[in-house]
Amino acid sequence: MLLALAEARAALISDDVPVGAVIVDAAGTVIGRGRNERELHQDPTLHAEVVAIRQAAAHTGDWHLTGATLIVTLEPCVMCAGAILAARLPTVVFGAWDEKAGAAGSVYDVLRDRRLNHRVEVFAGVNETECGAILRAFFEDPARR
Numbered sequence: 001m002l003l004a005l006a007e008a009r010a011a012l013i014s015d016d017v018p019v020g021a022v023i024v025d026a027a028g029t030v031i032g033r034g035r036n037e038r039e040l041h042q043d044p045t046l047h048a049e050v051v052a053i054r055q056a057a058a059h060t061g062d063w064h065l066t067g068a069t070l071i072v073t074l075e076p077c078v079m080c081a082g083a084i085l086a087a088r089l090p091t092v093v094f095g096a097w098d099e100k101a102g103a104a105g106s107v108y109d110v111l112r113d114r115r116l117n118h119r120v121e122v123f124a125g126v127n128e129t130e131c132g133a134i135l136r137a138f139f140e141d142p143a144r145r
Contacts, residue, residue, distance in 0.1 A: 001071055069091040
């Protein structure tokens with residue numbers, strides 16, 4: 001999670017919402033990193049999870065990320081949950097809950113929906129305080145109003 005938090009902090013440089021993600025393989029080696037880049041590239045699909053998934057697939061040469069784990073600072077949204085399922089990631093670890101758009105147990109539970117072809121093991125609330133603090137500081141910044 002500390003590497004994902006570093007990615008989240010790096011998103012602040014481009015005034016993107018500070019969310020970071022890393023993907024590790026079964027041995028614990030980082031095979032993908034991502035941070036929100038929507039503002040940087042004016043692309044609404046460039047959430048941290050999607051950036052990390054693309055990088056991990058390029059690294060492995062395979063879109064099937066079946067032996068990997070995604071670690072992200074904020075609960076994935078519906079779009080990211082779809083990408084996680086498509087990549088066949090078996091495990092997701094996230095920090096802060098997203099009570100407005102979360103799709104891993106708060107608003108929706110897409111990742112564990114038994115009607116879908118793949119289900120994900122989810123570990124929530126890892127370093128939740130620190131992950132939430134960086135997001136709160138970003139949105140409470142008077143300069144952003």
